[in-house]
Amino acid sequence: MAAGRIQLPIALDAMGGDNAPGCVLRGASMALIRHPGLRFLLYGNRYILEPLLADIPQLKAASEIIHTEGVIAGDDKPSIAVRRGRNSSMWLSIESVKEGKSCAVVSAGNTGALMAMSKLILRTLPGISRPAIAALFPTLRGECVMLDLGANVESDANDLYRFAIMGDAFARAVLGLSRPRIGLLNVGSEELKGKDEVKAAAALLKANTLDLNFHGFIEGNDIAEGTVDVVVTDGFTGNIALKTAEGAARLIRTYLKEAFASSPIARGGALMAYGALRAVKDKLDDRKRNGAMFLGLNGIAVKSHGGADAFSFCNAISVAVELVAHHINTRISQEITLLSEQAAAGEAV
Amino acid sequence: MAAGRIQLPIALDAMGGDNAPGCVLRGASMALIRHPGLRFLLYGNRYILEPLLADIPQLKAASEIIHTEGVIAGDDKPSIAVRRGRNSSMWLSIESVKEGKSCAVVSAGNTGALMAMSKLILRTLPGISRPAIAALFPTLRGECVMLDLGANVESDANDLYRFAIMGDAFARAVLGLSRPRIGLLNVGSEELKGKDEVKAAAALLKANTLDLNFHGFIEGNDIAEGTVDVVVTDGFTGNIALKTAEGAARLIRTYLKEAFASSPIARGGALMAYGALRAVKDKLDDRKRNGAMFLGLNGIAVKSHGGADAFSFCNAISVAVELVAHHINTRISQEITLLSEQAAAGEAV
Numbered sequence: 001m002a003a004g005r006i007q008l009p010i011a012l013d014a015m016g017g018d019n020a021p022g023c024v025l026r027g028a029s030m031a032l033i034r035h036p037g038l039r040f041l042l043y044g045n046r047y048i049l050e051p052l053l054a055d056i057p058q059l060k061a062a063s064e065i066i067h068t069e070g071v072i073a074g075d076d077k078p079s080i081a082v083r084r085g086r087n088s089s090m091w092l093s094i095e096s097v098k099e100g101k102s103c104a105v106v107s108a109g110n111t112g113a114l115m116a117m118s119k120l121i122l123r124t125l126p127g128i129s130r131p132a133i134a135a136l137f138p139t140l141r142g143e144c145v146m147l148d149l150g151a152n153v154e155s156d157a158n159d160l161y162r163f164a165i166m167g168d169a170f171a172r173a174v175l176g177l178s179r180p181r182i183g184l185l186n187v188g189s190e191e192l193k194g195k196d197e198v199k200a201a202a203a204l205l206k207a208n209t210l211d212l213n214f215h216g217f218i219e220g221n222d223i224a225e226g227t228v229d230v231v232v233t234d235g236f237t238g239n240i241a242l243k244t245a246e247g248a249a250r251l252i253r254t255y256l257k258e259a260f261a262s263s264p265i266a267r268g269g270a271l272m273a274y275g276a277l278r279a280v281k282d283k284l285d286d287r288k289r290n291g292a293m294f295l296g297l298n299g300i301a302v303k304s305h306g307g308a309d310a311f312s313f314c315n316a317i318s319v320a321v322e323l324v325a326h327h328i329n330t331r332i333s334q335e336i337t338l339l340s341e342q343a344a345a346g347e348a349v
Numbered sequence: 350m351a352a353g354r355i356q357l358p359i360a361l362d363a364m365g366g367d368n369a370p371g372c373v374l375r376g377a378s379m380a381l382i383r384h385p386g387l388r389f390l391l392y393g394n395r396y397i398l399e400p401l402l403a404d405i406p407q408l409k410a411a412s413e414i415i416h417t418e419g420v421i422a423g424d425d426k427p428s429i430a431v432r433r434g435r436n437s438s439m440w441l442s443i444e445s446v447k448e449g450k451s452c453a454v455v456s457a458g459n460t461g462a463l464m465a466m467s468k469l470i471l472r473t474l475p476g477i478s479r480p481a482i483a484a485l486f487p488t489l490r491g492e493c494v495m496l497d498l499g500a501n502v503e504s505d506a507n508d509l510y511r512f513a514i515m516g517d518a519f520a521r522a523v524l525g526l527s528r529p530r531i532g533l534l535n536v537g538s539e540e541l542k543g544k545d546e547v548k549a550a551a552a553l554l555k556a557n558t559l560d561l562n563f564h565g566f567i568e569g570n571d572i573a574e575g576t577v578d579v580v581v582t583d584g585f586t587g588n589i590a591l592k593t594a595e596g597a598a599r600l601i602r603t604y605l606k607e608a609f610a611s612s613p614i615a616r617g618g619a620l621m622a623y624g625a626l627r628a629v630k631d632k633l634d635d636r637k638r639n640g641a642m643f644l645g646l647n648g649i650a651v652k653s654h655g656g657a658d659a660f661s662f663c664n665a666i667s668v669a670v671e672l673v674a675h676h677i678n679t680r681i682s683q684e685i686t687l688l689s690e691q692a693a694a695g696e697a698v
Contacts, residue, residue: 187589195503223596235536237590239569241593276611
């Protein structure tokens, strides 16, 4: 991984998340081993951070604490967080990206507040009116990128087209694919089916003269099947589909646990199959895929799961590193510029 | 179950589905043991059905074959099926409900064609403009009803309100609940979040003076959690969420199979835990929950899974029986009438 050798300053919202600042610091320390060139700007309360850092000398040597007073709570309303949180670790860590002090920000804090602040501070890239949340999903063939996962509740055909461009760039950067297959989530694979905006987006993608590998419509079951590498949908559907699948996975896990605990012989079997079951658990481990990006902004902001542990937070940092190393926003901007030029020349938008 | 003793004529589309007519007949034969009062009108080709029936004397005694020539294929377009399929087993079996010859129709055939024909032949109930597809979903607490699963791609607040009324009636009939908890699927549980139509539907449901037990917004993960008994959403989101969850479940099943086959010791463990694993498989068995209903039509039409085996098809027949026995459409009509009266009297729609 080339990213490991580049000198990259990353801003961390050290106070964000259920396990902050402990897991943020331990995650950063793990990331430092993975990507030796990293440098961290730690935004948070110095009186809390300093004693913790003293125990992690390697991280201390690669970090700078920027003292902040305010903290955004997990249940703060985004609108209020934006108005009253200008002295918070979250706000100031995002601002460091805008000011060019850091290449990316990673936060495990309140999603709504992080999104609202990121939009306000970083603004959207030229030609993008709606940012999107993108994350990885496990499939039978590996992993796919899915977006939007809830940054918006409604999207028109042009938004969906731009989500495809952004998801393509994300898949190239994080999954290392050269020509990701892009699918548009719909209720059927036939061209006649679905919502008007989804059909219009399909027409735009089909006619695209950018370097987008459009597969066509896919259905919900195609996501885990791995039919495509990039799943494009509106934020309402994407958020609900993702959470429904997570709920179903939890249901199966609970059933399995109950079943294995139901009798001594079942417990014995589970013990024998421990290694195998552990491998499955590992494959389904959400922590490995931690790190959702707010795509379409003028800067890289990665959202870690609120309950992230150190390993999980380290992976969110890795996502940020890959996105920086692969210049994701440069790629998105180039594609959007091409699109605008084509539009100006009278081609399809 | 009182339904078992009532004399009920049920129309079966004997030619619909991947395993028709074999599984349709064997399923009907199983249903006859479960509900001894049933009588079947078998719509299909008599030259195919008669020899098969000869081997199932008990079913033969309770059935009448209505010879039909046409068959709707699984990949026929609904619009074409409707125009050219008037002599098909599907069309004529639905028509028997309209003509009062049967109380309900069950088909494992082409979903789109069945929906289009059912709408055309049976028409919607007064006050309902959009029918919805409802089905059962497993949860940590048992089962819940989810709708719409794809009859529509867009729904306004009034549609969603009516889906809640219909889902409530379905849960009372099929799950035997006296006051099902109703949840509206959204991207967050706070009142401010979500699409306009979802927020407006929540306001209508909150203000309802019918006997609806409205819980509020739920998120995707709440479905499998069993937070509510009735999950209301638009057909686009519902279809995608359901299929995404099915895909995720299949992914986990594949991972488990691979893991258990990975080594002799894992295979041994799986063998020991066979009973426990079998119990989990049984809990997740879609066949038990086979039978989706097209709600809101002037007649009962139940869709079986296309690949249904006999057990699965038998369960779809059971769903039809429960819906007939509990007079689901009478209940829906009463609620809709109440709603219209309240609207006329100037209350909330």
